[in-house]
Amino acid sequence: MNRILLAEDDENLAFMLQDSLCELGYEVQVESTGVAALALFESKAFDLCLFDVMMPEMDGFSLAQKIREKDTQIPILFLTARSLEDDKLKGFASGADDYITKPFSIKELSCRISVFLKRTASQKTKSKELICFGDSTYDPENLCYSHAGQTYFLTDIEAQLLQLLIQNQGNTLRREIILKEIWGTDDYFKGRSLDVFIARLRKYIKVDLRLSIKNHHGVGFSLRIS
């Protein structure tokens, strides 16, 4: 289920788009101002942004720039009534990926959306191969962690978290990144849940003396392999 953040101040169009896109299997959240959209983007995880260019308070271009500061990957598509050359270029300069001029058909919009979702999705596709790290292994297929004959079966969230840490081994994973990746939102309680799961993983991996999960105060965690 892909989540789309739609920023559109025209209520009718917004409703129509939300309706149509939902039918196509997307989860759509709508905000009518750039400010609100930016706030929502920061607290929840989305897979794609769809912004109207003309909006009160903050126009689509500025909004896109703000988003790009936080996320260089997420696809951003613009909707606009005008098909002016300068407008298009300004759009691309502010970090847009595509530019759709009204009137457009839902089918075309959906095609363009799926082009970008396919691309970002293919980056995520995790291989189901056995992963070796330190003196241990993790089996993504069976969600189990093994070291020297001992095997622990992990729960869903434990597994996701371990996989994230492994994929970024040595690097600091920011709390908000983890929270958005696994829980979809970033609030106080999910944050505490994260700490609880870190504690559990530490309990598992302590059998492998080469492994440790280091905290970077106020920033996040990193898996260290000595």
Place this chain on the structure above:
Amino acid sequence: MNRILLAEDDENLAFMLQDSLCELGYEVQVESTGVAALALFESKAFDLCLFDVMMPEMDGFSLAQKIREKDTQIPILFLTARSLEDDKLKGFASGADDYITKPFSIKELSCRISVFLKRTASQKTKSKELICFGDSTYDPENLCYSHAGQTYFLTDIEAQLLQLLIQNQGNTLRREIILKEIWGTDDYFKGRSLDVFIARLRKYIKVDLRLSIKNHHGVGFSLRIS
């Protein structure tokens, strides 16, 4: 240097495109038929495909499908004179990523091309690069300073301050500039905090004899590299 495979049967347009794109720093190879383009694709590596829809022997759609069988990742962009709805949908269905209707400006084309090249490029290079200064390195991703095997993990403010100093190495950074940049305000106590952080950074970097932070009395600080 990104390599583009252009399939276009109109000689004039093909030449014009090749010329313009070359000037923008792309390496462009042209074929005037789908069959030839497919053959060339199989024998050489490209980063992006740009196909005219209407071509003798094999149209752009069929060509795209053939390419997609061999490479699911490479971006494929269509050029077409018609902006018919059905055409666009057929294009996307055959594996296209974008669809540009003539007439178009080179600037717009170049924007759309770079959107996709950026995406595929970013899949290859994921990590931010290290900053080297003196005999040391600073890793902005993990907020850590390293010299000769030793690594210090910095706090948020330490990291910001070091980064500021590095970016202005050799030049004097005025106190008020630093204070506004990092703390947002410039009052007496934040000023004293700054002095405390300078002391901490000095403690870290003293392991690198080539580095020193010099004070300019009443003005600010500068990072000196001998």
Place this chain on the structure above:
DNA sequence: ATGATTGTTAACGACTTGTTAAACCCATAG
């Protein structure tokens, strides 16, 4: 020499994280 600026260290308080356990949720079995 004197007042202002900077260097240095330590302590305090706010906030983040570690840890454990209880509460809660939800699916499944009885």
Place this chain on the structure above:
DNA sequence: CTATGGGTTTAACAAGTCGTTAACAATCAT
């Protein structure tokens, strides 16, 4: 329909970390 159990979230408290402030020493400019 209730009981059970696995898994997750919430709560509560302990431990740790960081930024600020204070205090005092050293240095600089005039």
